[in-house]
Amino acid sequence: MLTSIQAQLSDQLQSLQKAQAADPMPTAADRIDRLKRLETGLLNYEDMLVEAMSEDFSYRAPGESRNFDVTGTVAAIRTARRHVKKWMKRRRVGTPLYLMPARAHIQPQPKGVVGVVSPWNFPIFLSLIPIAEAFGAGNRVMLKPSELTPRTSQVLTEMLTKNFRPDELIVVGGDAGVGAAFVSLPFDHIIYTGSTAVGRKVAEAAAKNLVPTTLELGGKCPVVIGEHGDMKRAVERLVYSKYLNAGQICIAPDYALVPESRKEELIAAVVAKIDEFYGDYNACPAYSAIINDRHVGRIESLIKAAEDSGAKVIQAKTSSASNARKIPPTVIVDPALDTPVMSEEIFGPVLPILTYKNREDAQRIIAHNPNPLALYVFTQKREERDYWLKNSKSGGACVNETLFHVITDTLPFGGVGGSGQGTYHGRAGFDEFSHLKSVFVQPKLNGMFLFNPPHGPFKHLVGRIFRKLV
Ligand code: NAD
Numbered sequence: 001m002l003t004s005i006q007a008q009l010s011d012q013l014q015s016l017q018k019a020q021a022a023d024p025m026p027t028a029a030d031r032i033d034r035l036k037r038l039e040t041g042l043l044n045y046e047d048m049l050v051e052a053m054s055e056d057f058s059y060r061a062p063g064e065s066r067n068f069d070v071t072g073t074v075a076a077i078r079t080a081r082r083h084v085k086k087w088m089k090r091r092r093v094g095t096p097l098y099l100m101p102a103r104a105h106i107q108p109q110p111k112g113v114v115g116v117v118s119p120w121n122f123p124i125f126l127s128l129i130p131i132a133e134a135f136g137a138g139n140r141v142m143l144k145p146s147e148l149t150p151r152t153s154q155v156l157t158e159m160l161t162k163n164f165r166p167d168e169l170i171v172v173g174g175d176a177g178v179g180a181a182f183v184s185l186p187f188d189h190i191i192y193t194g195s196t197a198v199g200r201k202v203a204e205a206a207a208k209n210l211v212p213t214t215l216e217l218g219g220k221c222p223v224v225i226g227e228h229g230d231m232k233r234a235v236e237r238l239v240y241s242k243y244l245n246a247g248q249i250c251i252a253p254d255y256a257l258v259p260e261s262r263k264e265e266l267i268a269a270v271v272a273k274i275d276e277f278y279g280d281y282n283a284c285p286a287y288s289a290i291i292n293d294r295h296v297g298r299i300e301s302l303i304k305a306a307e308d309s310g311a312k313v314i315q316a317k318t319s320s321a322s323n324a325r326k327i328p329p330t331v332i333v334d335p336a337l338d339t340p341v342m343s344e345e346i347f348g349p350v351l352p353i354l355t356y357k358n359r360e361d362a363q364r365i366i367a368h369n370p371n372p373l374a375l376y377v378f379t380q381k382r383e384e385r386d387y388w389l390k391n392s393k394s395g396g397a398c399v400n401e402t403l404f405h406v407i408t409d410t411l412p413f414g415g416v417g418g419s420g421q422g423t424y425h426g427r428a429g430f431d432e433f434s435h436l437k438s439v440f441v442q443p444k445l446n447g448m449f450l451f452n453p454p455h456g457p458f459k460h461l462v463g464r465i466f467r468k469l470v
Pocket of ligand 1: 147179
């Protein structure tokens with residue numbers, strides 16, 4: 001029997017599906033109009049959203065909110081807006097010689113209604129980019145944002161309901177229970193961003209209705225400082241990306257691997273860079289807090305377990321009144337691979353540093369966990385770069401940089417294995433939310449009669465010639 005929330009969600013989905021059926025192939029102008037409304041709405045609500053995110057996090061550095069949640073999202077919306085007309089067009093493809101003179105093309109077609117389930121860590125970026133790309137592909141959307149950012153979800157809902165009709169987009173509030181009911185609906189596609197554990201449940205629920213899914217999950221992203229890495233450069237990028245949003249980023253470096261001979265150099269440089277970037281971290285306006293007390297407790301217990309097992313813990317100091325949800329930028333030296341800090345995704349401002357003897361040894365450490373969402377390698381040698389790109393499996397990778405593949409809209413973004421499946425962003429997002437329909441067009445004059453029975457000697461001969469042509 002359907003619960004009342006399932007029944008309500010089901011009614012909402014049906015109303016969107018009905019609207020989509022009445023307009024199954026929105027024009028480029030309609031799609032661009034939706035994308036423009038999305039951008040305008042976001043920009044009009046920017047200050048309120050930045051404030052709301054800070055309220056939810058108990059403090060969220062406004063520069064980070066503006067650069068990533070707002071500018072990153074605006075960039076993705078504009079990319080979709082600029083290219084949608086071209087991406088919508090039929091894509092002519094060749095036809096095999098033996099089927100000539102037939103023609104073939106691919107017709108991108110909206111999937112229908114896309115369900116978007118988003119997390120709390122970049123609540124705007126991870127809600128609005130899937131919406132923008134689903135709209136670009138001509139779909140309607142139902143969004144279920146995270147309950148862990150209630151104020152942001154409230155402002156976001158207000159912004160979206162003000163700018164979109166209920167036959168274009170519906171936002172659904174609620175917790176994990178509502179999320180579970182949401183993903184049990186027969187959407188035409190579901191994109192879920194969040195933990196790997198919940199991703200499994202989403203895949204299971206979607207499979208019951210044979211709903212295709214894009215799963216944007218987590219993992220432990222390694223930074224490999226190569227034998228030939230530029231330490232100064234590596235440390236600047238490493239510290240920037242590890243402590244941005246207090247480490248609550250799916251593609252944040254989870255831990256760093258460094259050749260044994262360069263360990264002390266790395267630790268000293270990381271500690272100095274943390275001090276340069278954040279100083280008295282509690283008073284530092286660029287340093288964000290942790291989303292809630294449960295996650296503070298979780299991260300603190302990762303640090304404690306590592307310390308109890310004998311690893312060295314180095315933490316930044318503060319002398320200002322404390323925000324109880326700011327965890328100091330922390331470095332953990334040489335934690336054992338079986339401690340939780342090395343077997344669970346950290347998702348906090350804690351950087352384990354481990355050493356490796358040789359490349360195979362570094363690979364062994366990485367293989368201790370499922371395929372990461374990203375891998376970062378710092379090296380000045382092409383041979384070393386190529387080694388890591390060839391011998392590692394991750395959703396994405398950066399060379400002498402971290403994070404920025406995520407806002408490179410010419411690159412598909414997504415995980416592999418445990419870190420997810422399916423990709424979006426830019427053209428990849430358009431294709432992910434489209435059905436790429438194969439169309440074969442037969443002209444009046446054709447050779448198809450050669451396939452018809454009866455199959456006498458002449459047709460057998462033609463069949464043998466066909467075989468040479470395939
Ligand atoms: P979360 O707890 O906010 O959950 C995400 C969403 O899933 C929420 O809307 C929640 O209500 C919903 N949900 C919870 N249980 C559900 C269920 N059984 N069925 C359906 N929906 C359900 O977020 P989180 O999981 O704590 O987010 C952090 C994780 O997300 C990290 O592992 C991180 O690496 C990952 N992440 C991945 C990406 C990416 O792009 N790959 C981006 C951000 C975060």
